[in-house]
Amino acid sequence: MKLKNSTITEFVLLGFHELPSFQLGLFFIFLAIYVATLIGNSLTTCLFCFYHHFHRPMYIFLCNMSVLDMSFSSMVLPKLLDIFLTGNNVISYNGCMTQVFFFVLLMVTEYLILAAMAYDRYVAICHPLRYSHFMSLQVCSLMSWMSWTLGFFEGIIYAILFSSCRFCDSNKIDHLFCDMKPLMMLSCSDTRTIETVIHGPSAAISFFPSGMTLVSYIYIISTILKINSKEGRHKTFSTCSSHLTVILLFYGTLFGMYLRPKSSFSMDQDKVFAILYAGVIPMLNPLIYSLKNQEVKDALRRIKKQILTNL
DSSP, X not given: OBOTTOOOXXXXXXXXXXOGGGHHHHHHHHHHHHHHHHHHHHHHHHHHHHOGGGOSHHHHHHHHHHHHHHHHHHHHHHHHHHHHHHOOOEEEHHHHHHHHHHHHHHXXXXXXXXXXXXXXXXXXXXXXXXXXXXXXXXXXXXXXXXXXXXXXXXXXXHHHHHHTOOXXXXXXXXXXXXXXXXXXXXXXXXXXXXXXXXXXXXXXXXXXXXXXXXXXXXXXXXXXXXXSSHHHHHHHHHHHHHHHHHHHHHXXXXXXXXXXXXGGOOHHHHHXXXXXXXXXXXXXXXXXXXXXXXXXXXXXXXXXXXXXXHO
């Protein structure tokens, strides 16, 4: 759809247009993923919020992670399901800019929350006697609010930057949602300001939590290796293994999306990474945390027992 010298009011998300005969099957697959994501993360959020036993620093961060997972899936999957079922792949200009805002907000916030969780594990393992001093509920709540606030302001900046772009050659986005990379490729105006922000302030903001996470785990692993007994090392490592698994999934997916060399760029690969980040990982995160956390498993068993008793 050519739009020479015109201002567009809507975009067309192509989604998986190259698989026309699989649209209905994809609908049911992603519907199952979305429902599982909402159920799993809602359950863990309610568990951490309403059970006084879980009102501890680590679970504040886990509650934030569940909210982030539900939010990101809800930003991408409902519209994708609509495309699969009805073929309505049009998204308004304002809707597209809203997706840009929420994508940046959630991505930056998750970076920071994961870094805060890494610091939490570092203090718990390397300085256990001082844990309550460094990681009080007030400190963890403040770290969470600061993460969301910084993510909010960076989301505003990117939404403003992309709103100032002109799109005059085409309005077709070969992606699953209004991601920054395809929008920059689509824009016919100068995007050097956006690229400067991405490789300047945004890179610095990303480097801080990434560096904090890396340094925290260097100290954690060093401390674990100093433990004499094999059982002690295993028990200590198990307290941070779920968080480390989520970090590897998160960073692996994002690095695959945004740090691949241009020579190997493929929009089809970007779609796969987007599905992993928006659908599969948010669905798996509650399982990763609950399956590796005995307290969570015990609480879920008590809830199940209460439900069966009431029935």
